[in-house]
Amino acid sequence: MDKLFPLLLDFFKTHRGLNMNYLYHGDFTHDLTNAILSFAENSLDSMGESTKIRKRVYFIMVESLQNITRHQESREGISQGFGYFNIQGEPDGYYITSCNKVLNSSVANLRSKLDMVNSLDAQNLKSYSAEMLQAGVISEKGGAGLGLIEMAKRSGNKLKFHFETIDSSHSCFYFQIRIGKPVVENFEKGHNLGSSVDSHKLLKANGLNIVFQGNFSQENVKSIVAMIEGSFSKSNVGPMKKKMLNLLIELLQNIYKHGSGGKSAEEDSRPGIFAIGVRNNKYFITSGSLIAKHKEAALTEKINAVNQIDPNSLEKLYAAKLLEEDVPGAKGAGLGFIDMRLRTGEKIDFSLLPFDNEHSFLTLGLSIKDKIEKNA
Amino acid sequence: MPEALSITATHDTPEIILNPETGIFKISKRSYPEDAAGFYKPVIDWLSEFRQNPPQEITFVFNLEYYNTASAKQIFKVLQVLQETGKQSKVKILWQFFEDDSDMEIAGERFASLISNVAFEIVSIPQE
Numbered sequence: 001m002d003k004l005f006p007l008l009l010d011f012f013k014t015h016r017g018l019n020m021n022y023l024y025h026g027d028f029t030h031d032l033t034n035a036i037l038s039f040a041e042n043s044l045d046s047m048g049e050s051t052k053i054r055k056r057v058y059f060i061m062v063e064s065l066q067n068i069t070r071h072q073e074s075r076e077g078i079s080q081g082f083g084y085f086n087i088q089g090e091p092d093g094y095y096i097t098s099c100n101k102v103l104n105s106s107v108a109n110l111r112s113k114l115d116m117v118n119s120l121d122a123q124n125l126k127s128y129s130a131e132m133l134q135a136g137v138i139s140e141k142g143g144a145g146l147g148l149i150e151m152a153k154r155s156g157n158k159l160k161f162h163f164e165t166i167d168s169s170h171s172c173f174y175f176q177i178r179i180g181k182p183v184v185e186n187f188e189k190g191h192n193l194g195s196s197v198d199s200h201k202l203l204k205a206n207g208l209n210i211v212f213q214g215n216f217s218q219e220n221v222k223s224i225v226a227m228i229e230g231s232f233s234k235s236n237v238g239p240m241k242k243k244m245l246n247l248l249i250e251l252l253q254n255i256y257k258h259g260s261g262g263k264s265a266e267e268d269s270r271p272g273i274f275a276i277g278v279r280n281n282k283y284f285i286t287s288g289s290l291i292a293k294h295k296e297a298a299l300t301e302k303i304n305a306v307n308q309i310d311p312n313s314l315e316k317l318y319a320a321k322l323l324e325e326d327v328p329g330a331k332g333a334g335l336g337f338i339d340m341r342l343r344t345g346e347k348i349d350f351s352l353l354p355f356d357n358e359h360s361f362l363t364l365g366l367s368i369k370d371k372i373e374k375n376a
Numbered sequence: 377m378p379e380a381l382s383i384t385a386t387h388d389t390p391e392i393i394l395n396p397e398t399g400i401f402k403i404s405k406r407s408y409p410e411d412a413a414g415f416y417k418p419v420i421d422w423l424s425e426f427r428q429n430p431p432q433e434i435t436f437v438f439n440l441e442y443y444n445t446a447s448a449k450q451i452f453k454v455l456q457v458l459q460e461t462g463k464q465s466k467v468k469i470l471w472q473f474f475e476d477d478s479d480m481e482i483a484g485e486r487f488a489s490l491i492s493n494v495a496f497e498i499v500s501i502p503q504e
Contacts, residue, residue, distance in 0.1 A: 246444075342482075
């Protein structure tokens with residue numbers, strides 16, 4: 001994952017100003033949609049967002065996600081596994097971006113619909129939506145165009161969109177809505193659709209399905225675990241799902257237990273990032289977090305020590321750690337890296353990249369095999 | 377004999393039932409709390425008291441979906457108390473794993489190799 005680590009650092013740096021950034025690329029199932037919704041709800045809740053904002057974000061998310069699932073069905077020969085969803089928490093509001101594949105032949109019609117909605121002011125949006133409801137005009141795909149109107153109405157912002165041509169018959173339809181926070185109305189930065197489109201390209205190019213950047217605490221580790229459970233609930237990754245979750249819990253708890261760079265030393269959340277993807281038909285997970293420079297040498301030594309041990313001695317080391325007395329105030333059992341190696345059957349891939357004067361960026365990468373040979 | 381101890385599961389802590397009257401002793405679901413030592417302390421204390429005057433036979437069930445390494449250490453402590461209990465009573469440990477979860481099977485084998493005085497059974501159960 002040597003290429004992925006610097007990339008993770010770049011991404012982390014670029015989006016450092018966000019309160020949270022969640023991205024998903026791939027198939028959208030009903031369970032995944034629910035998982036994303038409750039994850040976002042929990043995240044907004046833990047960030048202390050007002051009910052008004054939460055409700056608006058929720059509504060826009062539901063509409064955007066339904067838009068993806070509605071259009072991903074292969075009625076027009078559009079292949080699955082193409083949806084994209086992104087929610088970015090900026091100081092001035094939430095930016096919700098979705099993407100689905102559309103036929104080039106329907107681009108013009110879609111564009112004129114969007115332009116029309118954008119041309120309406122708040123008052124006109126209101127009367128137009130009432131009119132449409134009464135007339136009961138429903139488009140062929142079950143959408144009434146009403147979705148667009150409602151989204152524009154509730155966000156109070158213009159709809160931002162972009163069509164990216166894929167081939168002679170298909171385009172990627174990107175669509176972004178901002179739910180602004182009134183408190184910082186003066187600092188409005190406008191839409192940032194370009195950044196979300198770039199992120200999507202990055203996910204596609206690197207086989208990434210899920211990326212989340214934000215502040216990690218036990219609370220959001222719980223929401224993330226629930227979200228990943230939902231993401232893979234109906235797919236064929238059964239045996240790997242538990243392994244993935246076990247490893248993910250360990251990686252994420254490492255971020256907030258040993259990470260650094262929080263708003264204050266007392267704060268129990270730490271900035272970090274994680275990604276899940278597929279490479280060479282194997283799932284992998286990777287995490288990035290800040291660690292204090294003075295801890296770098298000891299950490300490197302610790303991981304190298306675990307990497308150098310032969311598998312049989314690894315079991316002995318695990319047993320020895322179990323038998324050790326608890327160290328008062330210790331944040332873990334000292335078993336994390338040993339466990340990662342035992343579960344993956346591989347050495348731990350890691351790097352420490354320069355970040356700033358006080359911190360390095362620690363990245364860990366784990367590949368998930370279907371089955372580990374015993375004593376391998 | 378201590379009174380029954382019952383802890384309801386949350387998303388990151390397991391369900392724990394320690395009931396001498398019904399003979400049900402069970403730790404199940406997920407275990408990845410922030411402070412594993414703090415969470416398991418009452419459980420280990422309870423078992424240590426229970427050990428002073430145990431019944432002739434007990435079966436202790438583990439049925440975990442996943443746990444973090446901090447919990448692994450605490451689970452091992454629970455097993456160590458059961459190992460002590462096994463000197464006076466007939467203790468059976470039933471380590472259940474879902475049939476597709478080879479990691480949990482391996483974990484059971486690992487614990488079994490480190491614990492004596494008990495009958496340690498590792499059993500596959502169908503996925504829910």
